[in-house]
Amino acid sequence: MTTQNSxxxxxxxxxxxxxxxxxxxxxxxxxxxxLLAIDPGRYAITVFGAEPRGNYNRIMLSPLLxxxxxxxxxxxxxxxxxxxxxxxxxxxxxxxxxxRERRVVTARSGLECGYDRLLLATGSDPIVIPVPGRDLPGxxxxxxxxxxxxxxxxxxxxxSAVVIGGGLLGLEAANGLAARGxxxxxxxxxxxxxxxQLDASAAHLLEGELARRGITVLTGADTAEIxxxxxxxxxxxxxxxxxxxxxxxxxxxxxxxxxxxREAALEVGRGVLVDDDMTTSDPEILAVGExxxxxxxCYGLVAPLFEMAKVVASRLAGRDGxxxxxxxxxxxxxxxxxxxxxxxxxxxxxxxxDIVLRDAGRxxxxxxxxxxxxxxxxxxxxxxxxxxxxxxxxRAGEALGELRDSLAFGRAYAGGAVTxxxxxxxxALPDEAEICGCNGVCKGRxxxxxxxxxxxxxxxxxxxTKASASCGSCSGLVEQLLAVTLGEDYRVAEGAxxxxxxxPHDHDSVRRLILARELKTIPAxxxxxxxxxxxxxxxxxxxxxxxxxxxxxxxxxxxxxxxFVNERLHANIQKDGTxxxxxxxxxxxxxxxxxxAIADVxxxxxxxxxxxxxxxxxxxxxxxxxxxxxVWRDLNAAGMVSGHAYGKALRTVKTCVxxxxxxxxxxxxxxxxxxxxxxxxxxxxxxxxxxxxxxCPRNCAEATIKDFGVVAVESGWELHVGGNGGMKVRACDRxxxxxxxxxxxxWCGAFLQLYREEARYLxxxxxxxxxxxxxxxxxxxxxxxxxxxxxxxxxxxQRHAQVDPWAERAAGAEAEAFRPLASVEx
Amino acid sequence: xxxxxxxxxxxALEAIPRQGARVVATPRGDVAVFRTHDDGLFALDDRCxxxxxxxxxxxxxxxxxTCPLHNWVIELASGAARRPDEGCSHRHAVRxxxxxxxxxxxxxxxxxxxxxx
Numbered sequence: 001m002t003t004q005n006s007x008x009x010x011x012x013x014x015x016x017x018x019x020x021x022x023x024x025x026x027x028x029x030x031x032x033x034x035l036l037a038i039d040p041g042r043y044a045i046t047v048f049g050a051e052p053r054g055n056y057n058r059i060m061l062s063p064l065l066x067x068x069x070x071x072x073x074x075x076x077x078x079x080x081x082x083x084x085x086x087x088x089x090x091x092x093x094x095x096x097x098x099x100r101e102r103r104v105v106t107a108r109s110g111l112e113c114g115y116d117r118l119l120l121a122t123g124s125d126p127i128v129i130p131v132p133g134r135d136l137p138g139x140x141x142x143x144x145x146x147x148x149x150x151x152x153x154x155x156x157x158x159x160s161a162v163v164i165g166g167g168l169l170g171l172e173a174a175n176g177l178a179a180r181g182x183x184x185x186x187x188x189x190x191x192x193x194x195x196x197q198l199d200a201s202a203a204h205l206l207e208g209e210l211a212r213r214g215i216t217v218l219t220g221a222d223t224a225e226i227x228x229x230x231x232x233x234x235x236x237x238x239x240x241x242x243x244x245x246x247x248x249x250x251x252x253x254x255x256x257x258x259x260x261x262r263e264a265a266l267e268v269g270r271g272v273l274v275d276d277d278m279t280t281s282d283p284e285i286l287a288v289g290e291x292x293x294x295x296x297x298c299y300g301l302v303a304p305l306f307e308m309a310k311v312v313a314s315r316l317a318g319r320d321g322x323x324x325x326x327x328x329x330x331x332x333x334x335x336x337x338x339x340x341x342x343x344x345x346x347x348x349x350x351x352x353x354d355i356v357l358r359d360a361g362r363x364x365x366x367x368x369x370x371x372x373x374x375x376x377x378x379x380x381x382x383x384x385x386x387x388x389x390x391x392x393x394x395r396a397g398e399a400l401g402e403l404r405d406s407l408a409f410g411r412a413y414a415g416g417a418v419t420x421x422x423x424x425x426x427x428a429l430p431d432e433a434e435i436c437g438c439n440g441v442c443k444g445r446x447x448x449x450x451x452x453x454x455x456x457x458x459x460x461x462x463x464x465t466k467a468s469a470s471c472g473s474c475s476g477l478v479e480q481l482l483a484v485t486l487g488e489d490y491r492v493a494e495g496a497x498x499x500x501x502x503x504p505h506d507h508d509s510v511r512r513l514i515l516a517r518e519l520k521t522i523p524a525x526x527x528x529x530x531x532x533x534x535x536x537x538x539x540x541x542x543x544x545x546x547x548x549x550x551x552x553x554x555x556x557x558x559x560x561x562x563x564f565v566n567e568r569l570h571a572n573i574q575k576d577g578t579x580x581x582x583x584x585x586x587x588x589x590x591x592x593x594x595x596x597a598i599a600d601v602x603x604x605x606x607x608x609x610x611x612x613x614x615x616x617x618x619x620x621x622x623x624x625x626x627x628x629x630x631v632w633r634d635l636n637a638a639g640m641v642s643g644h645a646y647g648k649a650l651r652t653v654k655t656c657v658x659x660x661x662x663x664x665x666x667x668x669x670x671x672x673x674x675x676x677x678x679x680x681x682x683x684x685x686x687x688x689x690x691x692x693x694x695x696c697p698r699n700c701a702e703a704t705i706k707d708f709g710v711v712a713v714e715s716g717w718e719l720h721v722g723g724n725g726g727m728k729v730r731a732c733d734r735x736x737x738x739x740x741x742x743x744x745x746x747w748c749g750a751f752l753q754l755y756r757e758e759a760r761y762l763x764x765x766x767x768x769x770x771x772x773x774x775x776x777x778x779x780x781x782x783x784x785x786x787x788x789x790x791x792x793x794x795x796x797x798q799r800h801a802q803v804d805p806w807a808e809r810a811a812g813a814e815a816e817a818f819r820p821l822a823s824v825e826x
Numbered sequence: 827x828x829x830x831x832x833x834x835x836x837x838a839l840e841a842i843p844r845q846g847a848r849v850v851a852t853p854r855g856d857v858a859v860f861r862t863h864d865d866g867l868f869a870l871d872d873r874c875x876x877x878x879x880x881x882x883x884x885x886x887x888x889x890x891x892t893c894p895l896h897n898w899v900i901e902l903a904s905g906a907a908r909r910p911d912e913g914c915s916h917r918h919a920v921r922x923x924x925x926x927x928x929x930x931x932x933x934x935x936x937x938x939x940x941x942x943x
Contacts, residue, residue, distance in 0.1 A: 821848035
């Protein structure tokens with residue numbers, strides 16, 4: 001205890017009440033400012049702060065780091081302000097203990113200070129994840145001016161930086177470091193950036209923008225270790241990847257700083273517990289800001305903190321009135337040039353509905369979540385001009401009524417003057433309105449050309465005017481213009497039907513645009529091509545998954561959520577919810593060991609039915625879902641892998657015994673079948689694909705009703721394509737005859753790759769060939785160089801595809817998919 | 827007869843894949859707990875009103891699921907089949923609290939009784 005302090009306490013005793021504020025941050029000082037505004041002379045105020053400086057605007061640390069602002073510009077209250085308002089500031093001397101009985105706080109220096117009312121505004125601490133190397137020099141958090149100074153110093157030396165955490169703070173740190181010339185990588189645990197504020201679509205746009213700024217983003221990346229013996233040299237992820245770094249910024253989140261309150265035996269949850277009056281479990285002690293927990297909620301954004309500060313001030317001034325009842329948090333990313341805003345609850349839930357507006361040309365994405373006719377949450381990207389208006393609607397919580405229909409178009413349209421019907425909207429456009437931004441084609445020119453040249457399809461409009469010929473994002477508008485101009489006469493051209501109700505685009509356009517615009521994820525496609533639903537449907541999602549897999553082999557990450565159950569669980573669902581399992585038997589050939597293993601599995605797992613399939617395989621029917629991984633493990637142990645009998649994939653290669661045994665056989669069809677199956681197994685296709693090889697023209701393997709059939713003749717191998725049994729039987733077309741086994745494999749791979757690249761999802765080879773014509777197929781494959789290129793692309797894709805999905809799951813992958821989340825006893 | 831419904835902690839939100847579902851086994855049959863793209867949570871009996879297909883294995887899109895057996899589309903909020911199909915799967919109340927998924931299940935009810943979402 002110092003004499004100076006006892007004196008101070010006594011001076012005030014009997015005079016003004018003493019208010020002590022612990023924390024010189026934004027929330028505490030805002031509360032003091034509010035208090036001074038409504039009751040200036042009431043308290044003798046003492047403020048303790050951990051940082052040795054005046055009060056500054058912490059949310060402006062990002063512009064400070066990015067060198068867009070100087071410290072003086074982000075200072076809120078300089079030392080003169082404290083003096084002028086009679087506030088005693090103890091900067092750089094944090095409080096270390098509260099004695100509630102004596103009503104005295106003790107600072108680190110030993111200084112004691114008595115209080116009548118105490119305000120806790122201790123803020124929050126950055127979370128440092130407990131990985132090895134977290135104490136190394138060169139690792140900083142992003143919380144105060146000192147952190148920024150450390151980052152600025154590091155960036156002056158150049159080199160590279162890793163930011164751990166792709167949330168608000170992490171991205172702002174990354175942007176600042178990149179702006180200061182560091183090679184910057186963001187490592188983020190979740191599947192997309194800012195997952196608490198953004199949905200996947202907006203996060204994808206953001207990722208693209210950051211990439212343009214030279215920032216590398218790694219999502220789904222779990223940090224294992226900070227590397228370096230003496231100071232940081234890099235970051236190692238749990239998947240083994242290592243990223244070199246001279247600076248590591250840990251920005252994974254904040255934790256309310258409630259240590260002082262806890263030691264003083266105040267009630268503490270995640271933060272200091274307060275009621276609506278911002279009062280803690282001790283009626284003389286209030287708390288404000290990031291250190292508090294109110295109605296189960298902790299806040300890390302500035303707006304709610306300021307609302308709390310108002311309540312604190314009014315209570316300290318002895319006034320009643322509205323308490324703090326919680327707040328709708330709103331987020332704005334402070335990265336210059338990136339317009340991103342989110343607010344409220346956009347997590348959906350029962351009874352909520354989505355309004356999605358995408359404008360790929362302008363890079364705009366808006367998602368509004370409504371419940372019971374009221375705005376509940378929103379995400380805006382690319383155009384945040386109306387954010388304040390939306391936030392007002394959100395906070396008012398009133399029924400939207402007629403406003404609902406035009407809500408997505410923003411405030412300017414909210415009067416109801418603009419129609420919602422897109423066709424009427426197009427009709428109302430002036431002639432000079434630009435339809436195709438890429439090629440500068442206006443509405444008047446398109447309408448005039450349709451009339452003059454008698455155009456009836458979007459294809460023709462594209463050919464005549466170039467509208468929608470480049471990026472294709474105006475295809476929908478062109479269709480609308482055709483409909484408006486031709487009226488009843490307009491029919492969507494056959495074969496150009498949309499994939500589903502989620503999009504106006506047809507399969508071929510989507511594939512073309514995936515390649516042309518290098519779209520590499522499902523959210524990217526949906527954003528760029530203006531999908532009308534947030535995440536597609538059961539028709540378009542599997543199609544997009546296949547198209548992306550085909551377009552970017554080895555690069556695109558297969559999405560389980562875009563797969564039909566059979567392809568997700570690698571077994572065939574049956575009518576009773578059990579599954580069937582078909583092990584691969586290369587070329588339809590098996591052995592005693594395999595049969596014995598199958599018999600053991602059947603008995604061990606009490607599998608009710610064993611059936612031989614049309615494709616020369618053995619089908620185990622009625623396997624319970626939870627048994628699948630064990631069944632596979634046992635089959636794997638005997639050398640058998642997935643037969644892919646469940647997938648839009650290469651199914652089987654059926655063979656006859658050929659020249660090895662048959663007295664008519666001309667060539668070894670079984671060996672050829674096995675070779676083809678070894679080459680093609682595991683490949684994903686637009687639809688199921690079946691192969692067969694017959695050893696002579698008697699064709700016992702029925703090769704001429706297969707997708708790719710091979711029939712041996714004395715002089716070589718006849719190749720047939722585009723056949724199938726099934727609902728509509730189609731015999732193959734004869735493609736050509738080749739002489740060597742190598743040529744058979746080359747043509748097979750080339751043909752399958754052509755089919756993979758050109759057919760529409762769920763179109764088998766038979767309808768595909770009927771649609772495009774055998775001549776087209778023959779023409780594509782006739783040139784030896786081009787044929788070899790198709791074959792090469794097939795093998796490249798196979799390099800990534802030939803992984804046994806059973807072995808992965810038998811080893812424990814996706815184990816949770818096979819067992820219940822929980823079991824509840826009666 | 828009075829109906830007692832209790833909230834049962836069935837696991838962490840992260841244990842359910844986005845755009846997916848997990849099953850909770852109960853004495854009255856499986857309940858499918860869905861997590862949508864926007865982290866909405868819904869729970870239905872794991873039986874399609876059409877032929878009893880396991881809805882938990884369907885493709886989840888928006889706030890709907892497509893049954894894996896015959897492509898009926900079931901609205902997750904109501905359990906009702908999307909037109910022109912007709913039928914309804916039984917709903918259960920489900921909510922999220924501090925990252926944990928809580929499912930409302932009847933504690934001692936007969937086979938007819940259940941929660942209301």
